[in-house]
Amino acid sequence: MAEMDTSSGGGNKKGPGVTKSKKLSTRVDLTPMVDLGFLLVTFFVFTTTMTESKAMNMNEPKDDPGKELKVKNSGAMTILLGKNDRIYYYYGQLDTATLSQQFKSSNYKEIRELIVEKKKATPIDDLMYIIKSDKESTFKNAIDILDEMSISAVPPGHYAEVDMTPAEHELIRQTETANGIK
Template structure:
């Protein structure tokens, strides 16, 4: 307990009658209790909120001769570009350019990359019901893209329940074609 003591103001003078002042006590115990309650509350609330991370499974690099085989119809390649643009193509690049199986879009869920992924899944389901799980989404960031573009592409994979996806290096040919096609399409 804390106390505040004040001396008597009358002193020892004769003739002047003054009232006797009592000492005042300030009890700080409730304030200390409140402080500990606040500290406890903030400690509990900060430990309850944890950061969330996306699970990213990368292929095994222990055997470099072991290649993954992938059907052309199952492949969808996405190349994030500058200005939130995405160049995409189905299958192999040269075949996609010949058959007009490419495009430039944005990250919009309804009209952009999400729609492209859903259309590809629907096309695979037309071939064989349940084949949508065989879709392989290959994300190849260009040097002009930023980290947020890659995260947006991974988010679309998660939103559309794409089980197989990979982040790969872009080839010089893909970089050249993506830059040229993104300038021609507005």
């Protein structure tokens, strides 16, 4: 580990009875430090490989602007993400004649049940969830709704994120104003 040189200087004396002091040289052996370094490296390599990845798998569409996905009204559920963690939804296509019965509000506790109910009631080939985020909704809301899709075992390709239309923005504003939400 450590070594000290204790050899005397050869016995050269200057004068009677004077002894020269011994020069001690020290040398530290760094071999154990290298071993410790390798142990630390292997520890961190093992701990990083044991942690699971927290990334979500996403299917992204191919860039083909001419090809639009056809969705049946009977199988579509549109989920609108508003401010203050609010969720609005409607089934099929938004119809102004039946707007009050069609446009509904929900929260993150109830939305999973609604997603599962729609999945059970609709043939898998017709099923499509359309997710639209308001400008005032947070990124966390979008991640939470995608997590709900994953938890509810909605197959990839049966949900999509789309831009919200001005009519939907206005409908959310009217609903929030009517309910006293600022």
